[in-house]
Amino acid sequence: MTLISFVVPAYRVQGYLRECLDSILGQPFGDVEVIGVDDASPDDSGEILAEYADRDPRVHPVRLTENIGLGPARNVGLDRAAGDYVWFVDGDDWLVPGCLPHVADRLRDTRPDVLIVDHVRAHWNNVGTRSAMRDVFPVPPGAATFALPERPETLRLLHTAWNRLVRREFLVERGFRFAPGWYEDVSFSYPALMAAERIGVLDRICLHYRQRRTGAITRTRGDRHFEVFAQWHRVFALIDAWGMDGLRPAIFERMIWHYLTVLGNGDRIAPELRAAFFAQMHADHLQFRPPAGYPVPPGVEGLKHRLVAAGRWRTFSALRGAHQTGETARRTVGRARRRLVPVVRRARNGALREYYRAETHRPIDPTLAVYAAYWYRGYSCNPAAVYEAARRLAPQVRGVWIVRRDRVAALPAGVEYVVAGTREYYRVLARARWLVNNVNFPDFVRKRPGSMHVQTHHGTPVKVMGLDQQRYPVGAMGMNFAGLLRRVDRWDYSVTSNSFSTQMWERAYPADYTTLEVGYPRNDRLARATAEECRRVRAALGLGEDEYVVLYAPTHREHLPGWRPPFDPDRLLDVLGPSGRLLMRSHYFHDRERLPRGPAAGGVLDVSGHDRIEDLYLAADVFVTDYSSAMFDYAVLDRPIVVYAPDWDTYRVARGVYFDLLAEPPGAVATDFPALLDLFRSGAVRAGTAERARAAFRARFCALDDGQAAERVVRRVFLDEPA
Missing domain, CATH: 3.90.550.10 (Spore Coat Polysaccharide Biosynthesis Protein SpsA; Chain A)
Structure with missing residues (x-):
């Protein structure tokens, strides 16, 4: 048994x-x-x-x-x-x-x-x-x-x-x-x-x-908290039925303690219901109090018990109010101290912030949508796909992008923009009805009534994110989790690519937003891609139709900022043979390292400076990565993926992961560079085991990527159509 x-x-x-x-x-x-x-x-x-x-x-x-x-x-x-x-x-x-x-x-x-x-x-x-x-x-x-x-x-x-x-x-x-x-x-x-x-x-x-x-009932206001009385009545009915009066004083004290706990929690009993809740407490005190009394706790808690016994709600309420006033005063002083900032910083930012605050008192522009991606690095990812769908389906909406000054030249022709940090930047942030981003807007941005914040995210998570990073302090160095939650509380919508992401975001970013589990808008292009488009992209990159193209894109290691996986492009090219070409792309966190070199040198092309990673997906025959969310996007194309994870054991302990990638990979797996070479040398990259792994991976993570995700977002967010 x-x-x-x-x-x-x-x-x-x-x-x-x-x-x-x-x-x-x-x-x-x-x-x-x-x-x-x-x-x-x-x-x-x-x-x-x-x-x-x-x-x-x-x-x-x-x-x-x-x-x-x-x-x-x-x-x-x-x-x-x-x-x-x-x-x-x-x-x-x-x-x-x-x-x-x-x-x-x-x-x-x-x-x-x-x-x-x-x-x-x-x-x-x-x-x-x-x-x-x-x-x-x-x-x-x-x-x-x-x-x-x-x-x-x-x-x-x-x-x-x-x-x-x-x-x-x-x-x-x-x-x-x-x-x-x-x-x-x-x-x-x-x-x-x-x-x-x-x-x-x-x-x-x-x-x-x-x-x-x-989501917990202890943080849910409502009259259902009155159900606690019926549960305690059942306990005392059994005391009477079983003749256990010797336990009555101790259990009675627990009952009053529990009632006080429920009433004292402002997240449970709304102000208008507190007097009625207290009245029922008093009635239960009269009904169930042991004839010989019970052990009343000392101090303030004992005073509360005596006020319940006497039914003195006004005195009880005044006592509670005085306690809360003292706590509020202490918190106010603490906040005031934390808000003190250096004089130089106030001087630098004060004028523009005042302008922003003034603009927030003007009406919201009912036609203005503001877009941003990757901390203003340019026009890309899910926000770009939503922007393009909105231009087609909701032409009455005026879309404006926020970009860094050094990224303006990379914007497509005809895209309206403002430069981050300018007066126009603060104005559109203050006046927009819709704010769409794949990361968070800065802390100073207020959530205005009538505005709508759309968090599109930028990947299905392998590594832990949000509040879950608190358990992995090495990878979360310097993170302000209280500030993160204030930003998350601005979200109205969270766009997710699959049910797994929905589940992880609910835990990592707990707040009262609405999840749009519709697929990733940026993957619409991959789902709809034609052979002709793939040929055009390859030609634009200088790649021939008959060349065997491998894209290598490792992720960033927050716990090891300067570390790179051991990787020798010349040795890989030797294995790929004369038709092999290698595209190498650094993580966007390393954008200052991007040095586009034009034509490939020796079969290797640095594509770190290429703004649209979707082009690189379409051009590649095989994708090699480690723990990057890019694998979930590339899987939409149903082409071979190789997980190259030489530091898996260290990464999962230091950074934390949501699932065992090596046990549930999207294809073949190598844990050192010689093994990676063997995968290509032996043909295991395309073997049946790898194909079956990719099929299971796609079924789990890519089922919603059907080419219509951006339209679903636009219809729900901009056109207010039902899900």
Whole structure:
């Protein structure tokens, strides 16, 4: 029999579910099963569960036809569980590596009804806060088990389902189920502790409890938070039915603490509902208070308890307001100190910024769309494709590009532009109705009511991005994550090329934007390319029709700024033979290194200065790269791709990656330069194994690139047509 059945409900957790499943299945302990319950999730959570089930027989997906909520979804998983113990892990949390052998040893050694494990709160800003375990048990109980009346302080541990494993037969015998509604953990976890004859505590952090920036019920305002009262009423009904009055004082104190926690969180109870919530707290205090009293906490918390007991809402509200006023004053002083900037900098930028602020008080230009790409490096990528589609489909929209002064000459004829840093630059940023970029606009740009920011991104991610980089500080040196989130909060739309990108962006950039999962506009040209266009592009680059063209484009290493993969173009050309030609392109971060040399020298052409990388894709017969998102674009052409990854182990540890590229590549793989030469020498670049890998890669990442992505964006964003 399986030792542990994990029940993982999934609803709108596509950005986190892979990390959750990997953390379970990748443990050095295999006697587990995972019951993944797709609670009719409107995102790709169900598809992720099915994908994992296809490659791991321990995963058993259940797809519900209608949304039933977290508690009932857990019941569905419990009914299908076969393990000795059940662990209810939420789809956005994840296990600590290597924890399961310790959990399994404790379960086998002590056979508890309930085993509580420690956890850490993993906040979205990469700050971790410990649980109350050390406060509740300053002396760890070790392997000893106990009943709740022997150690009532156990009640002060967080009352969730995911920080404990429960013996399945114990659950079945006692008929324990999760009740519907929010705060369902209350009416499950407390009764389970009350009924358990053997409770164990493992003083080891086993789970990361994700504190999401958006999407969690703890950050969702509404009247559903009143459902917490019904959950606690169920607990006290069982106390009365089971005759457990000895536990009533400690459980009552926990109830009032929980109510105060919910009311005190401004993200949950709207101001207009607080008085009604407090009134119900007072009513429950009168109804359930133990006749002999209960342990009222000291200090300010005790004062709150006494105000609830007396029903004194106005005094309670005034106390809360005074506390918030003090906190606001402290934050204001802190912000003022941080905003002090050198006098020289103020003098240099002050006048133009004042002009920008003045322009933001003028009406938005209802016809103006501003475009930018790669920090004003020129006309390219998804914004360029959207611009061209908008000129065709929405001619009433006036498109203006922002470019650096040194990139003006590279603009196509007829494209209206402003130079970054000029007076005109600040004016169009202030007055535009639409702002389209594949990176973020500067921090000073305000999100004006009525304006619309469109983030097109510039690649499907291999390496981790956004908030996920906090776990890889070597590759995120100098990043201001608070500033990043302020920029992300301006987004109205996030354009993604596939469901995988959608999932990763939700986790890396948590905010309230709308995702347009429509394919990448810049790939429309690749999807529609004809043989004649490819011939024209090759001719423009000086490449003959019969030449065998290899494009090599490695990515940037943030953790090793000056490092380049070992690569000898002459040796590769020797292997390619007399018809071989090699195009070499540096990452755009190295644009100062771009030195276009015109005709190829010795069969090698430096194309780093070529503005439209799509031309290079169309010209190439084979694409060689490492961890660049360019592979996802080139795959649209269904031509051979080679992953050359000589530093894979270092890169994945230092920079972080979202999936194992060497296990799921788009073609042949080489981890050193001699192996790369062998791939071309042997013909493995086009062998059946490489072809099958590319087909699977294209099915996963390129299904939406059908040549119509830019039109879909324009119709939704500029013409306000339904998705």
